[in-house]
Amino acid sequence: MGLSAAAPLWGPPGLLLAIALHPALSVPPRRDYCVLGAGPAGLQMAYFLQRAGRDYEVFERAPRPGSFFTRFPRHRKLISINKRYTGKANAEFNLRHDWNSLLSHDPRLLFRQYSRAYFPDARDMVRYLGDFADTLGLRVQYNTTIAHITLDKDRRAWNGHYFILTDQKGQVHQCSVLLVATGLSVPNQVDFPGSENVEGYESVSIDPEDFIGQNVLILGRGNSAFETAENILGVTNFIHMLSRSRVRLSWATHYVGDLRAINNGLLDTYQLKSLDGLLESDLRDLAILKDSKGKFHVTLKFFLEEASTNQSADAITLPQDDNDNFAMRVPYDRVIRCLGWNFDFSIFNKSLRLNSGNAFGKKYPLIRASYESKGSRGLFILGTASHSVDYRKSAGGFIHGFRYTVRAVHRLLEHRHHSVAWPATELPITQLTSSIVRRVNEASGLYQMFGVLADVILLKENAMAFEYLEEFPIQMLAQLETLTGRKARHGLFVINMEYGRNFSGPDKDVFFDDRSVGHTEDAWQSNFLHPVIYYYRYLPTGEQEVRFRPAHWPLPRPTAIHHIVEDFLTDWTAPIGHILPLRRFLENCLDTDLRSFYAESCFLFALTRQKLPPFCQQGYLRMQGLVSTESLRQHRVESRLLRDDAPMGRDLEDSSQHPGNQELLGAPLAPGPLAQSLDSNKEEL
C-alpha cells in the first residue's frame, strides 16, 4: 500500500492531487459559523444553528463530545441536580429543576432519561452529550484541535474580517462568526516558593488508600477542594484547608458555584472538633518547604527571602519559631492544589484582542453582556467561559444557565446576519396580565438566569397591543432596538426574577425569623426569588441611565416597579395575592382598565357609555364576548362586586328577589347616574 501510494506521486495522478489541493489551501473551506468545542455549550449552539438551517461546523479535539466530563469532576459525581419529579407536567417548568439537559425539541433528550441519580455520574453526562450530538445529527468535526486563530481583514466579510482557524494538521478553516465554547481548561496555579511540591486536583490520586494516616493540606475552598477532601476524610489524620477568603456556602449566597451542601462534610467535622480545619490566608504570602524527611512545612515567603540562598530547607525560619502556637506548624505529608480553572487564551492571536477580564474575572475572557468579545466583532464566548457576565450572581457558568444565554446569542445572530427579528408574540392588551402570569410561572430561562435574561414587553401605540420577547440579555437593554429588530417607541415592561437585595451573601443568615414575606403590600421586601416587573415609559438608551443606575439595581431606574410577592411554592397564580396587584400595577402604568367583563356588562357599557374598556372592545365588540353561565351569574349577584359598583349589585339583588319578573318598575332607583357606579374615577364626574 505504502509503495503503491508513493509511486504515483511522481505520475499524473499526483499532479491532479496537487491541483486539487492547491485551491483548498489558498481558499480554505469557509463557514458562516464555527463553533469551538463540542461540550454542552458548543452542542447547544450547534443545535440552534442546525434548526435555523445555518452553515456551521463544530471543532472538537477529542473523538467524542464532552471530553472535559471524561476526566472531571475527578470523583465523578456531578453536583448539578437531576430532579426527575416535580409533580408538574409542564415541560418548561420542569426545566427549572433540571440542571443538566440541553435545550431541544426532543423530549427523549432530557437528562432524566440518562440517569436516575439526583447527583448524577459524570459518565452519564458524556453519554448524554454523545447522544445529543448524534440524535440531532449535529455537524461536529472530531479529533480536530484548533491550534491557532488569527484574523483576516476582508471588507466583504460580515464583520469586516474572517477568523482563520488552523488545526493540528495545518488545515485552515475560515469563519465569518467564531463561537468559542472551549470552557475553562487550564488549571489555575498560584506561583509561590515551593509550589512545585504541590499536587494538582487534575492529577492527584483519587484512591483513599493512598492517603491513609496522612496529614493533608488542601489549597482552595471551592467545590473541587471539598470534593477532594470528602473523598479522603475518613482515612487521613486530618485535613487542613487553606484559602484566601472565607468559605462561601451556596445556600447562603444563592450562587450554585459556591460550596454546595453535598460537599461540605469537612465543615461538619471542623466545627465538631474532629481535627480537620479551615484557615484563611493569601497563598501568595506563603511558601512550602520540603524537609529532609520529605514532609512539607508552611512558612512565609518573607522568611524565605530573608534567608540566604544556600541555606538548607531545614534551617529556614518557620512561623512557629516566633509564634509557637502557629496553626499550620505540623508538617504535612501532602499538599493538594484545588484552585479552579482558567480560560485557555493561548490559541488566540494578539490581533483578536481577546483579553482577560479584571481582577475578579481574570480567568475569563473579557466580553460584553451580549457575549461578544470586546476586542473583535463576530467573536462570541459561550458556555462556562462566558461566566464573567454574571460571575457569582447567576447560573451563566453552568449548563442550566448557559443553555439559555447560548439561545440568546443565537437570536442576536439571527437578527444581525439573517434579518430574522427576535422572536416575539403580538397579543392584544387584554392578554397582558395573563402573558406575564404565564411566563413567571413556567419560564425556566428567567428562573435560572435571573438578573441576566429577562422578558421584555414592547407596547404598541395607544397600548392596545404588545409584543412579548423572551429572555433578552437585560444588560443590553439600551441597544434593544438594534439588537432585536423590534421597536420600543411606546414604552416597555421588563420581567426579571430577583432575590431580595440584602438576602444573599456568604455571611448572611438566610434562616432568620420573618424571612418570608406574605403580604402583597410588603412584596418589595421579598427575599426569595420572585418576579419583579419594571416599567419604562421610554427605552432607557442613554448611557447615563444605564451606567448610573442605582447601586445593586440590575436595571436603570424605572418609571414604576412591581414586585410579585415571593411564594413558597413558586406558584404565582393566586387571584388576590399575585394576579390582582399585578393587574393594578399594569393598569396604573398604562392608565387604563384591564379588568375582564362578562358580555352582559359590555352590553350595558356599550349602551350607556361612549367608551368601552379594552376587554369589551377587543372581545365583546368583535363578537367574542364572554357569556356568563347561570351559576356564575348567581355568584355575580352575591358578590356585589365592588363597593363602587354598589348600585349595580343592588340592582342585581332586586332582580334576584323577583326571579319571575326580574325587576319591578317603580322600585327605588339607585342614587346617582349609572356612570358613577361603573367608574370609580370620581374626579372626572
Place this chain on the structure above:
Amino acid sequence: MQLQLMMSSGFSVFRVGISFVIMCSFYMPTVDSLLELSPQKYFSTLQPGKASLAYFCQADSPRTSVFLEELNEAVRPLQDYGISVAKVNCVKEEISRYCGKEKDLMKAYLFKGNILLREFPTDTLFDVNAIVAHVLFALLFNEVKYITNLEDLQNIENALKGKANIIFSYVRATGIPEHRAVMEAAFVYGTTYQFVLTTEIALLESLGSEDVEYAHLYFFHCKLVLDLTQQCRRTLMEQPLTTLNIHLFIKTMKAPLLTEVAEDPQQVSTVHLQLGLPLVFIVSQQATYEADRRTAEWVAWRLLGKAGVLLLLRDSLEVNIPQHANVVFKRAEKGVPVEFLVLHDVDLIISHVEHNTHIEEIQEDEDDDMEGPDIDDQDDEVAETVFRDRKRKLPLELTVELTEETFNATVTASDSIVLFYAGWQAVSMAFLQSYVDVAVKLKGTSTMLLTRINCADWSDVCTKQNVTEFPIVKMYKKGENPVSYAGMLGTKDLLKFIQLNRISYPVNITSIQEAEEYLSGELYKDLISYSSVSVLGLFSPTMTTAKEDFSEAGNYLKGYVITGIYSEEDVLLLSNKYAASLPALLLARHTEGKIESIPLANTHAEDIVQIVTDALLEMFPEITVENLPSYFRLQKPLLILFSDGSINPQYKKAILTLVKQKYLDSLTPCWLNLKNTPVGRRILRAYFDPLPPLPVLVLVNLHSGGQVFAFPSDQAIIEENLVLWLKKLEAGLENHITILPAQEWKPPLPAYDFLSMMDAATSQHSTRKIPKCMKETDVQENDKEQHEDKSAVRKEPIETLRIKHWNRSNWFKEAEKSFRHDKEL
C-alpha cells in the same frame, strides 16, 4: 344626514346653556349685588337695630379688586343674617371721617344702627368666609366668648353649671371656614347655649384632645351638673366642622339621652333616624330594669352624637323578639330590617355601632378619601365569580382531557373540538363552564369529540398549536386545517358552531328538487334552528372562479351560516324562478319564509362574506346581549324601543313602515325585550330619572356625542308622530334627556407604589447609617425627583401606612408630592 342631526342637537345644548346664564344675570342684581352709595346716602339708609357692613373707598379706585369680589359674594350670606352690605364711594364733595386719606388705607366698618361696632382692615376680611366669620363674631360678642386660657374656660364652666350647656370650639385661626361654621351655628343657637371659642392650641391640648391640628368642637353638658365640684361631661363632635354638621350635632345633643319604649322597634322613630343615625335598643325586663337602665344610660353617654339609645321594655311588648337578644340595632336606612343581637359586653355595643355607621359618614364626607375601596379587593367580576365558584364540581368528565401524549393521536383520530385554557386564568375558567354546558347538551348526540387541554400544564402543546392566548377553541377535522372558533364565548353560539359544522360547506346541491328543499329548509331541518338564513350560490358550470370565490366564502362562514352551491346544467331554471342573473346568491330567510336574490359579479370571497354577514342583519331586530355587536359596528345611532315583554305588533308595524319609507336609513332601529334582556332596565335608568312608563322609544347616538333623546311618552307610537319627532330631531328642535359619559376607562384603583417605598427605605437607611454622606444623598434625591415619574401613583394608598419599616410623615410628604405631580399631568 346623521351628522347633521347630531350637530343641530349639539347647538341646542348650547342654547340652553346661554339662556340659563341670561336668566341668572337678569335676576341677580335685585337680590344680592353690592350696593354702591355715597357716604351721605349710605348713612341715611341705616336703620336702628340693623347691622350693616360698609366698605369705604375712593371714587376713583379700580372698580374691581379681589376684596370687592369677595365682598360681593358675602352679600347674600350676610343678608341671610339680616346684615346689609354696601360699598361707599368717597367723593370729594362729601368728606366722611370713614373715608381714609390714602387709597390703600381703606377699611370696612360694621355698624349697628348708626353705632360703629368695629372697623376691619381689608386684609382681615381676606375671603367670603373671613367676612362672614368676622362680622358675626363682632355681632355675637356676648353669645361667643373668646378665651385664651384654661382658667377662662373653667370660670365659664363653673358659672354655667346647672344653668346652661356650653359649646366649646377650637379653630386654628379666625376667619377660616371652620370659624365661620361656628359663628353661623352661634347665630342660631347662641341664645340657647353659651359658645366659647379659642384659637389657642395649648388650651385644646389641656383638654386632652388628640390630632390638635384640626378644628374641634365639644359639647359641655353643664346644665345637668348640680354639684359645683363636678366637671361637666364633654362630647366631642367627630365630624369635620361644617355648618351642617354642627347643626346635626347640636340636634342630637338636644335629643333626650335615653328614651323608654314599649313598641315594635321596627316602628320606632326618633330624631336620630331623621339625622341618619342608627338606634340602639337595650332590651330590658321587669326583673332587671334598674340595672338595664344604668347600662343603657352608660351606653347612651358613650354613643351620644353617634346613635340614639332607647330602653325597650320586653314585658310590655306586643311583638316577639328573639329570646336571647339583648340589643336591637336599627339602621338609619329605610327598609333595612332591624338586627337582633346578643352582646354581652357594652363595648361590643359601642363597636357594633361604630362599625355599622361608617357608610353614613362617607356619604356626608365630601372628600371620602378615608374609606375608599381597598386595593386588595377583587373588582374584576370574572375573577371574583370564578373564585367564588371554585369549589363547585363541574361535570368535566364529559369532555376529554388531553395531554402532550394524547393530543395528536386524538385530534387526528376523530373530528374534535379542543378548548385551550389555562387553569389559573379566570376568563378561561368562566368559559370552561359554558364549554361543559355544551358537552352536556351534546351528550351522546354529536360525532364531534369535545376535548380540552390545560395550557398551564401542557404549555408546549399549546405553543405548537399556535395558541398564545387563552381561551381558544379550535376545531380539528380530518383532512382540513384546524379552524379557530371566533364567536361568542358562550354555550349558545358554540353549540351553533358545532352543530352547523356537522356538514361541510358549501353544501353541494345536485338537483333542482334538492335545491328547493334546501331553500325551504326541509333539507337541513335540524340545522335551521341554528342558522335562520340559508345561502345558495347559483353558478353556471363554467363559472369556475366565481365558484371558487363562493366556496372560499362558504368555508369561511362555516359554523355561522348554512351555505350551499348549485351549478348544474339546469341552473337557469332556478335563476329564472328567483329572477336572478348568474352568478347569484339566493338568501332563504326561514323565519319569514322569504327568498331574495343578490347578483354576484366579480365578487371576491371577502365581499361575499360581507354580503352574507350584512344579509344576516334584520331590519328591526330584537337587540340582545349576543347580537348587539353586529349592529353596533354599523356605527349608526340606535333607535331602541324598550318593551316589557314582546313588542306590540302595531309599534313594530309602524317602525317597519318607516324603514320601508327610508326614514330610518341613518339609524339602526331595534327593540329590546326587558324580559329577555333584564340588563336593559339598568340602561333605562342611565337614560331616565324617573323611569317613564313602558314602552319607551329612545334614540341613542352612541358613536358621536352620546346624546340620548326620548320620544315623548305622552305621544302614541304611530308613524305620523314618529316622523314628526325624527324631523324635529334632525332640525335640532329636540333636547336630549342625557349625554352618555365619555370618560376613558382609567385604572379602577391605584397600585402599590413600591418604587417610593424602596426609595423611602433607602433614603432612611442611608441618612441614618452614614450621616457623612448626607450631601451626596441630597444630590441623589434631587436627581431622583427629576427622573421620577409618578404616574403610577394615583392616590396615596392607605394600605402603605401599615408598613412597619417606615417613617410616616416622610411617606405623607412623598405621597403629597406625587399627588401634585399627577394633577399637573
